[in-house]
Amino acid sequence: MNTFYITTPIYYVNGEPHAGHAYTTIVSDVLARYHRIKGDQVFFLTGVDEHGANVHKVAENAGLAPQAYCDKMTPIFTELWERLNISHDIFLRTTSDMHKRGAKKFLTALYDSGDVYKAPYEGYYCRPCERFVPEKELTDEKICPIHKLPLEWIEEENYFFRLSKYQDRLLAHIHENPLFIYPESRRNELLSVLDSGLEDISISRSSVSWGISLPFDPEHIVYVWIEALMNYMTALGYETDNERYHTFWPANVHMMAKDITRFHALIWPAMLMAIDLPLPKQIVAHGWLTKDGEALSKTRGIVIDMDTDIETYGLDAFRYYLLREFSFGNDGDYRPTRLHERYNADLANDLGNLLNRVLGLLNKNFDGIPAPTTPGEFDDEVKEMAQTTVDKLDEHINAFAFDSALETIWEFVRRVNRYVQQTEVWTLAKPETKPRMGTILYNSLEALRFVSVLISPFIPDTAEKIQKQIGLAEFDTVADWGRLPVDLKVSKGEPIFPRVDLKKEKAPQPKASKPKQKSKETNLISFADFQKLDLRIGNIISAEPIEGADRLLKLQVDLGTEKRQVVAGIAEHYKPDVLIGKQVIVVVNLEPATIRNVESHGMILAASGDSVVLATPETEVPLGTQVK
């Protein structure tokens, strides 16, 4: 028996899951389910990454201990996967004992390989960021570009992994295994990264506390990214070297979004090479989802409202749309109207209606599924197409072409609709033609059983509904023609995809999806804190662009008693000349900063969501008036 081990990344719990996570996981789910119906022994891993400075910080902001924070966030992921009907075999948490023990074993092996060494690491360090600020981000003042606080010069000992040593072997492996990194665009990208040379990487942090300590030096915590990669092995039970681990490693597919391929396709294989373990077969990257053409961004309010669409059209319609509409590997634009069109055209009209008309005819004329006694025109054609559809589907799935896979299945669905049409089966109820009628209905229903098997990896609930309506007691996963039993009692046929009328649906769609209530308790500040702000009314007296910066404008603001130069990131929304003469609110006691070599003494307040709009007093007021 073949085995098939597929993984999603373990998702970072410093934020809630969004449609992108859902896409990765659904796609992986399809592969897992597909291999199961082929009879492969499947292991499907997903989970969460709970360690690292970021989680620590977010937890702190929320007033929680890191573990308590993780315990709160993790269920949000598991609940979403349940709602999306994800069939993972394990959900791994990196705070679990299993993972920690496995990671330590892995780290020990890595250390024993001799490719881990200790070396001083020095540079300018920002405490709040918990990171060294790279050379290119440094300014003359040596302040953190994010926090604007003075940086510390730190020299600390860190552990490094000798990644550079594996450059040639990686290159050779990628060349010898053309499908190792998929799709090709990503492969080329990483080949060019390899061409430009690999540097050894730091794998530990001594300044971070929330994580797993190095077994060979407990003062140091393993860098969260390095630790996360090991999950693909620890989830199998690597630390106990058990049967599951030996059965499933190496993984067949590491599925992920395109932004994290470097870690998976270079660093991870190199680490495995170091400890002489087999490499995963394929690193597979899909594109990003966009919404109406724009990248998803929580801060800009560009989000995909999965809940609403799932509620309106059902989970399977949502899964179908994602899989059918997006060409794998490329970015795909999510549009609710397209989902609507797909739902009605493909699911309701083509498939749902086909099932319904066949069941209707059968119920009206027969008592149970008739035997196929009377072959005739078109029968063989349908039968053959059923088989070729199975073969084509396999090719498409192996190439991650889920859109083509579904298109192939739907070509067959349309063929069956045509079969019913061509044979005019509804005219054959007379006694002398009734055996032929029964045969055609048997074939049609058997075709639908085929379809239900083939779509089951994509839209599992629908597949089950179809088989249930056909009268099968247990889900049949075998795509061999003629398995449909005779005499089964079919159901009367409730539409599995009732048409959704767009006009009706518009009514209860007042776009008042409540703007997420930010966890209010956690972000409260005291009145004293607020009083620290010195806000004043100023008048913009000049505005000009700053060279080399798309978003910045240099403003001169008259505060009555003094004039200030302020840099504002509003160039994309305001032309300089329209600003002149405008009254604005200025934070005057903000510490000065140098941005793009221009000094800024203060900050202009503006509403910044999807667009940026300056906050101005409702009527003109004297310059320098305090705002509170």
Next chain:
RNA sequence: GCCGGUGUAGCUCAGUGGUAGAGCACACGACUCAUAAUCGUGCUGUCCGGAGUUCGACUCUCCGCACCGGCACCA
């Protein structure tokens, strides 16, 4: 400013060095078993622009334009 992607029918997108494709939408016809469903026929294209390579380019190369994304930058 740097890096990358995209530009093909009204819409969403496939695609190939040799006379342009699918689905949806649209029009007309057939049918009436079925969820205003199904089936058939038809329709539209300077394949972003320019130059080059070639017997021949939508397909390869170069230059440009537009849009998108990432990074820089957002006090």
